[in-house]
Amino acid sequence: MAVTEQRPVGRSDGAPPFIQVRARSPLTPTSLITRGKLKAGSADASAVAGMMETEREESRRHARHLLDLAPFWIDHENPDIADDREERSLAIAIALRTTTALASFRIRDAHIALAEMPRTFERLASGEMPKEWHQRMLKAVREFTPSQRSLADEYIAAWELASIPADRFHDELRQLVSWFEREEPRHCPEHSRDVTVESSGRDDGIACLRVTGPIPEILSLARRLDASAKAVQAAQRHALEQDAPIPFDLDGDLARDGGAMTLAALRYAIIHRTLLDTAGVEVPAPRHRINIVIPVLTMMGLDDTPATYDGMTPLPAAMARKLAEAEPVWHRVFTEPITGGFLPLPAQRYRPTPEMVEHLRLTTPRCAVPGCTKSTTDDAENDHIEEFDHAHPERGGPTSIDNLHRLHWGHHDLKTARRVDPEREPDGSTTWTVGSPSLVRTRVSPRPDLATPRLATAMMESWEHYQWLCLMEEMDRNGENARIHQEWGPVDTVVEGKLDPGEDPDEAAERERWSQDPPF
Secondary structure, X not given: OEEEEEEOOOOOOOXXXXXXXXXXXXXXXXXXXXXXXXXXXXXXXHHHHHHHHHHHHHHHHHHHHHHHHHHHOOOOOOHHHHHHHHHHHHHHHHHHOOOHHHHHHHHXXXXXXHHHOHHHHHHHHOOOOOHHHHHHHHHHXXXXXXXXXXXXXXXXXXXXXXXXXXXXXXXXXXXXXXHHHHOOOOOOHHHHOXXXXXXXXXXXXXXXXXXXXXXXXXXXXXXXXXXXXXXHHHHHHHHXXXXXXXXXXXXXXXXXXXXXXXXXXXXXXXXXXXXXXOOOOOOOOOOOXXXXXXXXXXXXXXXXXXXXXXXXXXXXXXXXXXXXHOOOOOOOOOEOOOOOOEOOOOOOOOOOOHHHHHHHHHHOOEOOOOOOOOEOOOOEEEEEOOOOOOOOOOOOOOXXXXXXXXXXXXXXXXXXXXXXXXXXXXXOOEEXXXXXXXXXXXXXXXXOOOHHHHHHHHHHHHHHHHHHHHHHHHHHHOOHHHHHHHHHOOOOOEEOOEEOOOOOHHHHHHHHHHOOOOOO
């Protein structure tokens, strides 16, 4: 339990009142055992005391981790050293096996912890402040000014962090943050206008288009969309009654089913099928086609392995088959059956052929730089791993699949500046050296098609099982199973297509299913 004491501090600068959060009694291994009514020296008491010490050691270890990260901080306000900042984020991302975006956040948090909030960092390093509390605090003050973070550091470090309960810490932190936020000037709603794509969080083929903006504009858009949907729905019902052409029956479903679309479906269709007005500005055609990679057995309906949309987003098998049905042209892609690697196509010229570019988009749907999650559909370039020599092409790297990958523009510039240096290995992997001088080196394997090895294994197992069933039937026909039965006793056999008493019913059903034809 904690006790809150509020006392005035005589400040007139808009700072929150000083709140001292104290525990009724110190939290120690002995007091913890007493509160839990455990017997001193028992196994439970030892376990509880050990977990308490483990938690505090985790805090100390996290403080050492922040100490290691902090020197990699480079001020984001200085555009002249943006390459240095990107280079360091990339090195940390490789070392921590995370993304460059998360690595950048971790470096920033480490800098804030040491440079702007040193008091709470000391509490963390001593083991008094749990790691989870410290991370929550840094996230809460991420949008504060440096002076606000310094003041928050002073307040929080004064709490009895080693003894107060978690719920009290969370409540007090929320109160402190809300006090600072109330002093901030309110954001202009017009500056919040945005449209973003969000996934459902599950690989179920569903995504969300979020439109954000001032309330009057959003409500007006919703009303106009709703009114349009109701008008179209009424027109559809009238057309169905009069046996007239049905408006907005873009796929012919309404004429076939004999019913109008729901308002929800119409609202979506109006947004999705209506041309966007760009006030006469010509919108360039897409640079690349959309690739949906569908395993051949999924296409045939013999398997439900998911497809992938542009190499990154899984699609349910049924959705992939429906999309394929509507396309007049399918592009065949070969993969190596064991590893799933995409088999290359040769070419010799500086600019890759359109076919090569599409192949590269299969192998590198994300930027090839380790830790980068940016898509290569649009804001990316084809890059020669070993540089192409324009003056003497025979001396430089070839324009071939083995010597090409796709990089996001920012990382392409980093490579041009020789801040990162990739080297393609004989086995197809790429060794990346980050920094000059080198900060870190790592080797990245080529991206395979994940479905191919699974399907190849399943097909091989099915074929071996089919061959075994054929062998069993042959042994039945030539009397070998009967001889074995006489010499060794009952075994699981099939006699004239009937279940032997020793055979499992499930195995019999499986045998019957595959007894006529191969499984594929």
